[in-house]
Amino acid sequence: MIFSPHNRVLVQGICEPLGAVYAPIMQAYGTDLVAGVSAGHGSSDFYGIPVFDLVDQAIDQVGAIDTTVIFVSPYAVLDAALEAIAAGIHQVIIVTEGVPPLDMVRLLRQAEATETLVVGPNSAGIIIPGQLLLGVHPTSFYTPGPVGIISRNGTLTYEVAMQLSQAGLGQSIGVCIGGDAIIGSSFPQWLQILEEDEHTEAIVLIGEIGGDSEEAAAHYIAEAIDKPVVAYIAGKNAPKGRRIGHAGAIIDAQILELGPDTGTAASKINALRRARIPVAERPSQIPTLVEKALRKLVKQA
């Protein structure tokens, strides 16, 4: 697993409202939060975390940093992420919602050129239950265990985690890849990471309408993933062309109405079913389907 309690973590925007709430929570959960950055607040101290004006200054003072969690306002995200990349940080988690798509295009080009992993934007981040919090997942909903969760949303993911926990199915990781239209890491990327992760035995994929991430995931699972995957798709009854919250969760009126009907819940569920991936009708079915998949694994072994 590329993320572990050994990761040395930075919080950019530690003096922003959300950063100020979650930095101490992350630290209390065991995350090695070595520094915070908020321009204009340098030389201060926040719950024992040293705060700097620049990422470079933070690294000069506290040493190398593996991961940054970004809480700055949407139009400052690109700059914060580029600053982190320029300072040699290769894992960037963007919590902030609503980053303009063309900012993300520029950021992701730079991330590709520097082999940087970008998670988000509009992401609850990553939680490794009992070990590490890189974002805003409510820690009490999660318990350690064998189920990896990959999702595009926040509160629904918390709900699923809680239902899994209540069913006695702990989680190896919870990853939110982000709800904006243009995001960094993809479902296939995380499926591959969890396929290789020795602590993950089954994967729960929580999708929603908009884009073709779930279709891409379905193809990738069919071709490259051996571990059992259970899926859920939100938005069967969402009004077409309206934004419900996530910039990404919208069924675009297709340009020219060309091309196949992607982006709808039906299209995604069909793609998953074609790839023989069980799709839960409701969140409460997820633990049942996961248990079934794990039992099957035990039988096979």
Add this chain to the structure above:
Amino acid sequence: MIFSPHNRVLVQGICEPLGAVYAPIMQAYGTDLVAGVSAGHGSSDFYGIPVFDLVDQAIDQVGAIDTTVIFVSPYAVLDAALEAIAAGIHQVIIVTEGVPPLDMVRLLRQAEATETLVVGPNSAGIIIPGQLLLGVHPTSFYTPGPVGIISRNGTLTYEVAMQLSQAGLGQSIGVCIGGDAIIGSSFPQWLQILEEDEHTEAIVLIGEIGGDSEEAAAHYIAEAIDKPVVAYIAGKNAPKGRRIGHAGAIIDAQILELGPDTGTAASKINALRRARIPVAERPSQIPTLVEKALRKLVKQA
């Protein structure tokens, strides 16, 4: 030598005035000019050279290309060079004068990222006498031999080449790195190439006022070049702050009048002399100084 008659060469802007004049001359001199590009003139034929609308099309039709020589108008140079780099061409020679500096900044960043050699802009290009012409050097002034010429200017370089030829000193190569303020390949880069080139026994470096290329060259020669170097600097009596022709050949009124007095002929000549490099008083002294250096080499051997 990175350039040889085996280089497969493209001319971009083959239907521009200078390109149209020099493409046939380059070809007649032995250059393997495999294609020309001029948008809007595709599917035509120019002195037997096939012309295409796009670099990609040229490569599709004639196969891989090593080097491109660019003759397009100044504001089209950046795009032409980026098109060539995107098509996988790694040697770009820009003849055109007057490319805006910020275009060059962008081009050189991309060249660095793709390990592309950019010569120019505002460059007569490269000649390997008797073998290869990549640019606009008048071929009749040059004869094959052991002297490598590196310069920042055009007609003065032709003059020096002719004087060397008349003195029986042929040339291994003639390179004009370009007269604009922001240029690609540098004096040190070419000094290193000629240091390693087995056909070059002595190097003539023709500099001029403006910038600090000659100062950098002097330091580089002192540290890394064993072959004899003879230098000449133009512009001792040039009016300060006036542009004589080259955008690069201007002694800037220093920002804030800070820093040492670089850019003047005196500064450059001093730097060269400190590095024990003979500096010719006039072009006609160059052959004499080269002969002396070569005789010394023979004695040492």
Add this chain to the structure above:
Amino acid sequence: MDLLEYQAKELFQTVGIPIPPSQRIERPKDIKSLTIPYPIALKSQVYIGGRGRMGGIRFVENTIDAIAAAQSIFNLPIMGEYPKVLLAEAKYEVEQEFYLAVILNRSIRRPVLLGSVKGGMNVQQHVDQMQHVVVEQDFSPYYARRLTIKMGLSGDLIEAVSSIVEKMYHLFATKDLDLVEINPLGISSDGKLIALDGKVSVNDDALPRQTAFAGLIGDSDGDEHNPQQTGCPITLDPDGQIGILCNGAGLTMTTIDLICAAGGKPVSFLNLGSETQAGVSASLLKERLAQGLEQLAQIKKVRVLLVHLVTGLLPDDEMAEVIAGFIRRRSREPRGISEIRPDTLITHTVRIPQMVVRLVGRSHNLENTGNEKAVNAYLAAAQVIVVESLDDAVAQTVAQARKWAK
């Protein structure tokens, strides 16, 4: 946010994309002061596409016909939308019609140039002619030339059409557009190009920094074309009885899906927003919850209100407290019949929909404070149905709605 055709064309003009001479018509009598020569096209300015096929574009030769045509277009709804303004435009004779667009592709996360030599109304019949070029790195004009070559253009048309695409890309990149489209791009017999119709969509998240569009936001039809506006309930099924107050897009959609799957009819829903918004905080979430309760309670059709919150920002009891506060405020109105003027009597009558509440807050199940018990007791006393699981919440909500539907 979508722009109307005339707004898109004004934008085209700023970067030098040629457009026909035109004038805005705000009412039929404006036709009399036209300065462009006949024949002209009169075009309904609506946000919906395909108006040509529905009679939203008329060609006229003189003032009398033009006034009549304007009147009829003003009164012609396009998919339910009436135009507030028409565009009167010089009629152009063209030989060919091309299609050009710049869009952002979500999957490859790069802008894409689109082009076809079969543009105009029939572009969909010639989908096989549509060419595309991905803008992998920083844009440079060769991307546009690549598109023109793929489209099959040659000679002077290569540079002419490339130059239009360059300008479209410049708008796309500097104005944070989701889409810029010219269809058709007319090509006259002497090789001149002109943008005969255009479509521009500005990215909602970037709108606040695109100050040039600030004036247009007020012009548009509210949230219909500016879906970013949050804080307003969205109507789903006008015949429904269920209101849904939820937080987070995925959870809101899931809740709607479950209600629908159980046979319930959601009339309206409100998403309080995700926990990744810059500036969000515990107190802001409480404020939004209080406001959201008021907003949904004011929708008369909402007979059953499902409040479904899952959050790491607030503990259960603080959310329940806000709901209790809402009920208390509502219960105190009206304070006495004497205080109410006759015309406000009806609206101010106490009306609280039947509430079903599921709250999953920070450290849910871990901290059962005394306060939580007290608040829950209050909610129970106020006939609020407090449930533990999502399935129960859905079942109770639908069951309550059935009571009302009877």
Add this chain to the structure above:
Amino acid sequence: MDLLEYQAKELFQTVGIPIPPSQRIERPKDIKSLTIPYPIALKSQVYIGGRGRMGGIRFVENTIDAIAAAQSIFNLPIMGEYPKVLLAEAKYEVEQEFYLAVILNRSIRRPVLLGSVKGGMNVQQHVDQMQHVVVEQDFSPYYARRLTIKMGLSGDLIEAVSSIVEKMYHLFATKDLDLVEINPLGISSDGKLIALDGKVSVNDDALPRQTAFAGLIGDSDGDEHNPQQTGCPITLDPDGQIGILCNGAGLTMTTIDLICAAGGKPVSFLNLGSETQAGVSASLLKERLAQGLEQLAQIKKVRVLLVHLVTGLLPDDEMAEVIAGFIRRRSREPRGISEIRPDTLITHTVRIPQMVVRLVGRSHNLENTGNEKAVNAYLAAAQVIVVESLDDAVAQTVAQARKWAK
């Protein structure tokens, strides 16, 4: 091309860099219609720096003093340059003065941000305080923040000064500037920033595409501040007698150097341009040669004219032909005393400077055509000294000039 202070500040205003309220004063009586309140600063608008130390800036408290000050500034040359316009500006009380600039560094071929907390008139005394940040990749605001940190700023000043630097960079990049400088940037006691003086230089090669500056080019003092203008002879030594007509910057500078080294005094020179200019051709070079000969011959002080051309574009004989044509045209003037009006008699009198010509054309020494011999014979007959080597050309030119000087 340099901008005047008021032009630079107008540019600052377009991107939101704060500047003091100000008005342009074209003549002293404009002071009467000032709308900004006293006290004001009156500032000479000249291209040369350091005007403050030379009396080019005056502070005044009332109209009478202002008119007197304006009159004296209009009549005060700064290093020989008289202002055509003054800037009247509200006087600002500031606590600190910073220096900020964006320049392009030729050696590292990247833009560089410069900043110092010791700005104002004494910036040179505090060179050690000057900080710089290289913009390695595409600009992003963190480069500006890095500069402010290096300058030693903290707290709110970090974002405030960064934001000014961002705006300066935006101008630098979008307007093709060689330099944008604010000195001083005033910081008031309540932390407000204001650009009290500014300097902007537009890159000459980019001027044609920066259409926003098109109007300013006419405003400026001709080639003094727009060194790109070619085709005009440049004056060197007003006491000299030698004119130099050459092609290419390096060759021209070399020729000047050799003439000077031999004791000659070049009064004026003209560079016909390099062979790498887009659009240059054999026929264009011939045209420029013919024009250049006329231009230098018209300079009365040019007694000896050295024509020194080395080119791959033309053979020797074609260049000689152009020179012969020039002599022929000149010899035919005046055609008869009756054709000359009295007032033009003097200027039209035949006057050809003594010419020394060295031509090294395409395939020099290889093709001795019959034409070449004929042309050379003609030149010799016309007393033109035709030489083979550069050293001879210099020697002959200086020798001929000595004759005149006697």
